[in-house]
Amino acid sequence: MSSQPADTDWFTHDRFGMFLHWGLYAMGARHEWLMNRERMTVEQYERYFRRFDPDLFDAREWAAAAKSAGMKYVVLTTKHHDGFCLWDSALTEYTVMQTPFGRDVVAEFVEAVREAGLKVGFYHSLLDWHHPDFPIDGFHPQRDEPNAAALNDRRDMARYREYLHGQVRELLTGYGRIDYLFFDFSYGQGHEPQVWGAKDADDWDSEHLLEMVRELQPGILVNDRLGIPGDFVTPEQYQPDRPMERDGHPVLWEACQTLNGSWGYDRDNTDYKDVGMLVRMLIDGVAKNGNLLLNVGPTGRGAFDGHATTALDGIGEWTRVHGRSIYGAGASRFTPPADVRYTQRGDRLYVHVFAWPFETLHLPGLADHVEYAQMLDDGSEVKMRVIDPHATAQTLSQPGQPEGTLTVTLPVRRPDVAVPVIELFLRS
Ligand code: GLC
16 A cells, blocks of 8 residues: 555645535525435436536636635535536446536536646545445435435445446546545444444545545645544534544544535525624634635535625635735644634734723733734734733722733724734734
């Protein structure tokens, strides 16, 4: 086995990627699990397949949107749980090539993302609700059919496994270098809630699958959802409150997050996070040594809707000016005060102020460590001082601060940016 270790440097440097969930479910426009939720048969679901013709699809526009938001890698669903394939697979007819659209979306995606200078990632579903050999289980759309058990007699997991491995081989041989792979997902041991017929590493033969992946794409990064350890862990739709660990050891991690709770385009769901919250989530992750993979679910016509565009534009406005607190940055050994997140890159410490105080911000433990301070948005100097710990409060002067505290004086008017940042130049 030519198992070259994963190339993690770009990943910890880049910090911010775009997730794209796109497939037939974009036409249903009510969550990518609609086939499961509505217990649709393959025949019922194929109404989307017969009409898939996204006339507004332009992979270059997607890549450009990711890039201008400040994202450095893009991850596309090659196949989601519904089994529909966005590439020209030789192993099934259930591909984009057999729809009215008839174009290899994965090929166009890879080319556009590469051309934009971004890293290329694939998401690939282990589950497959379309494949005739994938055994019905508690997640399957046919789970409630009275003859589910009898139907399973004709289904052969070994044949499905061969199909799964074969498709992954196609994806990793037909499209040049692939930097990143997100498998989704194992739901056996430890999965809550327990699912009948749940599938796990043995069912996918994850060991061999992963071995093949590393052979075909040396250096590729693979996530942790095969039921065996991968190169990074993937907290989903929550913000870890500390750097993530496995068995007491720090691990690479990436939070995947949605704009409104759904991954696939979900027309009537208006639970949108605003730009401020999204930027704070990005910062909060980097402050804990994590990445953010932020999802967009393009519409059935292949475009980003207004909500997504507004969010990406707003994030881009912030990252363009404040990117140096994110890229190549990570957790700091210093502990921030309330409502503040620190990130650090070499001798620069970035103070992200989530709640803007009136003029004074006390930074514990930094008194002897900072040479110079400025606002990052406009490079304006920020005054620093150390208040005598024994000073008593007077009419016009503040009380003492604990030994070692650095006090900075902020502009009264909060800079008009999603999250204001103070850049501290640390003494070497
Ligand atoms: C989940 C869901 C899914 C989504 C994914 C993203 O496990 O099944 O629809 O694609 O996570 O992380």
